[in-house]
Every structure is written in C-alpha cells, then in structure tokens.
Amino acid sequence: MKTYELMAPCHFGLESVTKKEIYELGYEISDVRDGRVSFIGDAEAIARANIFIRSAERILLKVGEFRAESYEELFQGTRALPLEEFIPEDGSFWVTKASSINSKLYSPRDIQSVMKKAMVDRLGRIYHRSWFEEHGAKYPFRVSLYKDQLTVALDTSGESLHKRGYRLKAGKAPITETLAASLLLLSGWRAELPLIDPMCGSGTFLIEAAMLAAGISPGADRAFTAEGWSNLVPRKHWNEAVTEANEQIDRGILAGGAGRALDIQGYDIDPAMLPVCRENAERAGVGKLIHFQLRELAKLSHSGRGGYLITNPPYGERIEDRRNLPLLYTELREAWEGLDHWKLYLITAYEDAQRYLGRADKNRKIYNGMMKTYFYSYGIRPRQEKK
Numbered sequence: 167m168k169t170y171e172l173m174a175p176c177h178f179g180l181e182s183v184t185k186k187e188i189y190e191l192g193y194e195i196s197d198v199r200d201g202r203v204s205f206i207g208d209a210e211a212i213a214r215a216n217i218f219i220r221s222a223e224r225i226l227l228k229v230g231e232f233r234a235e236s237y238e239e240l241f242q243g244t245r246a247l248p249l250e251e252f253i254p255e256d257g258s259f260w261v262t263k264a265s266s267i268n269s270k271l272y273s274p275r276d277i278q279s280v281m282k283k284a285m286v287d288r289l290g291r292i293y294h295r296s297w298f299e300e301h302g303a304k305y306p307f308r309v310s311l312y313k314d315q316l317t318v319a320l321d322t323s324g325e326s327l328h329k330r331g332y333r334l335k336a337g338k339a340p341i342t343e344t345l346a347a348s349l350l351l352l353s354g355w356r357a358e359l360p361l362i363d364p365m366c367g368s369g370t371f372l373i374e375a376a377m378l379a380a381g382i383s384p385g386a387d388r389a390f391t392a393e394g395w396s397n398l399v400p401r402k403h404w405n406e407a408v409t410e411a412n413e414q415i416d417r418g419i420l421a422g423g424a425g426r427a428l429d430i431q432g433y434d435i436d437p438a439m440l441p442v443c444r445e446n447a448e449r450a451g452v453g454k455l456i457h458f459q460l461r462e463l464a465k466l467s468h469s470g471r472g473g474y475l476i477t478n479p480p481y482g483e484r485i486e487d488r489r490n491l492p493l494l495y496t497e498l499r500e501a502w503e504g505l506d507h508w509k510l511y512l513i514t515a516y517e518d519a520q521r522y523l524g525r526a527d528k529n530r531k532i533y534n535g536m537m538k539t540y541f542y543s544y545g546i547r548p549r550q551e552k553k
C-alpha cells in the first residue's frame with residue numbers, strides 16, 4: 167500500500183495532544199514542529215485521520231518540498247513536483263492558501279499565480295493538452311514558506327476540522343471545537359468524573375466532552391474534500407472509517423443506563439446562551455448527556471467529591487469589561503474552593519488571572535489564532551469554607 171507523509175496543523179502549544187491522538191490511531195509520527203505534527207499514512211489514514219482526530223485543524227497530504235528564493239525557482243520547483251500522481255486530467259487544482267515566514271517570497275497572490283502556471287505547464291506536458299477544463303474533483307493546495315523552504319501539500323479536509331457541523335450558533339467569544347477538545351484531552355478528564363463549565367457560553371467544552379465520553383467521533387457527520395479523490399482514496403476507506411466510527415459509539419452512555427450516566431453540567435449568566443447550548447448539544451447527538459442551566463458563577467455548587475471545572479472566562483475583550491475581571495476571577499477561585507477535591511482548568515488571555523486565582527500548578531502558553539492565551543491548571547484542594 168502506498169504511503170504518504172500527512173501533516174496535521176494544530177494549535178501552537180498543543181502539539182503533544184495531536185501527537186498522542188495520531189499515535190493512538192496507529193500511525194508513526196515523522197516530525198513535530200510548532201503548530202504541526204506530521205505522520206506516515208496510507209489512503210485509509212487520510213479518511214481515518216479526518217474522521218477521528220479531535221485536535222487538528224485539517225489533514226494535509228504532502229506533495230513535496232523545495233527551496234525558492236525567486237519566482238523562477240518557485241516555478242521550476244513546482245514544475246518538478248510529481249503532480250500527475252495526485253491530480254487527474256479533469257481535476258480542478260489551485261493554491262488556495264500560501265503563507266510565508268522569514269522568506270524572500272511573501273506575496274500570496276504572486277505565489278499562487280506562479281505556482282498555478284507551473285502546474286498547468288507540467289500537467290499540460292504529461293496529459294498532452296494546453297488547457298484544462300477542470301470540471302472534476304477539487305485539489306486545493308496549501309503551501310507554506312519558512313526561511314525560503316517551501317512545503318507543498320494538498321488539503322484533504324476542505325472546511326476546517328473545527329467545523330464539526332453541530333455549532334450553528336455561538337456566543338461572543340467562542341473557543342474553537344478543536345481547541346476545546348485539545349484542552350480536555352490535555353486535562354486528563356475521564357467520563358467517570360463530574361465536569362462543569364461554570365461560564366459555558368455556547369457549551370463547546372461540554373459538547374466536546376460528551377462526544378468524547380460517548381465515543382462519538384468528530385468527523386463522522388461531515389464531508390471532506392478528499393472524498394472526491396477516487397484516484398487516491400477509494401470510497402471503501404471512507405465507508406469503513408464511518409463504520410468504525412459507528413462501532414465506537416458507546417450506546418450505554420448515550421442511553422444513560424444504570425451506572426453509566428454522565429455528570430456534565432454547564433452554567434452561564436446570560437439567558438440567551440441556554441437555547442444555543444441545548445440546540446448545539448442536540449445537533450451533536452449529546453443533548454441528553456449535558457445539563458445546562460442559568461446560574462451565576464457565585465452560586466456554583468456540587469455535592470460530589472472530586473471533579474473537573476474547565477472554563478474559558480471572559481478576559482476583558484472590551485475595556486469596560488476589564489474592571490469586572492478582579493471580582494470575576496476571585497469568584498471563580500471561591501467557587502472552586504467551595505468544591506471538594508476538584509481540579510480547575512481555565513484558558514484565558516487575562517494577564518492578571520493568577521493574582522486573583524492564586525498561583526497555578528501548571529501554566530501553558532497557547533496561541534488561539536494570533537492571540538496569546540494561558541491554560542492554567544490547579545490540582546485538587548480540600549473544600550474550604552467561604553470566608
């Protein structure tokens with residue numbers, strides 16, 4: 167079976183999570199760098215990676231790599247790639263995204279147009295034609311330049327993998343589904359333990375948690391660009407991966423049978439968020455597994471010993487909200503301390519969070535898009551009486 171190098175872009179700072187997921191799917195890791203994990207896989211891996219990996223943004227198929235400091239080198243390098251091994255005669259091909267860091271070539275539009283010309287040139291010679299109708303399947307390329315080294319890859323996913331299909335509505339500052347899943351995986355939460363997001367917004371953490379607990383794979387219900395690539399990924403691989411995904415669903419948890427009921431709860435102070443959470447959870451197939459309720463942080467309570475708080479509190483996006491942050495983060499500390507042996511995890515861009523929460527046991531810097539955020543973890547503490 168032919169193998170490829172596949173690349174999974176992920177959140178900066180969370181490469182270890184993606185690496186673990188890929189490893190557990192059964193593939194060999196070939197490279198890890200900031201924001202990207204590469205691995206070796208065959209055609210079946212393209213289908214499985216798209217359907218099962220929770221933490222990656224997309225799955226790319228590497229076509230080649232070369233140095234380019236000028237447009238002439240870009241043209242020649244592109245023309246030397248074995249494009250015909252990937253693109254059939256009727257395929258539609260273009261560079262959908264070009265990014266450049268510390269490199270001489272940096273204009274995405276110019277990179278895109280030079281590469282398209284070079285692709286037409288090569289494929290034209292191979293297929294003996296001077297123009298292409300391009301009415302077949304889509305083959306979008308994503309290329310990245312780093313210190314003049316160009317990596318050329320085909321995008322197998324299409325829409326970013328964080329678009330699982332369940333979140334049609336969100337609140338003001340939603341966390342992406344892939345980031346929420348990554349942080350949950352990092353936290354080590356297990357389905358036997360209660361989980362609460364006391365400021366849950368559109369419910370992303372909890373929906374991802376319920377899907378994880380019930381074994382619902384993130385991509386079984388959506389489409390991927392590479393499904394159109396009958397020349398590279400036979401249909402049976404997609405069907406088999408969906409069957410595998412269906413088999414992994416834990417019907418006992420979904421039915422909430424004796425001893426299998428999850429304790430996953432979401433609260434928010436904003437009444438507008440409740441229907442949003444419920445609809446999203448319903449669409450994700452986990453509507454019955456999460457209890458959403460209107461409740462302010464200061465009223466948080468749970469009688470159980472041991473559990474996880476995971477949350478993404480406001481961080482003062484608007485200046486007028488900043489004034490409330492000391493109180494809000496103090497309330498969060500008090501709410502957590504009022505619980506018996508619970509862990510607390512939060513992701514925030516608020517620089518002063520530890521002033522009000524106390525020193526975190528662990529602090530990880532994570533880039534959420536271009537925004538620098540922190541993921542703080544606090545280990546268990548015995549319950550403290552409110553002062």
Ligand code: SAH
Pocket residue numbers: 336337338339340341342364365366367368369370371433434435436439461462463464478479480494
């Ligand atoms: N992670 C969420 C977004 C959270 S935004 C998502 O993916 O959608 C922060 C949320 O905290 C907002 O929905 C806001 O209404 C809520 N919030 C702010 N102050 C609160 C308080 N005192 N008690 C409960 N919720 C609060």
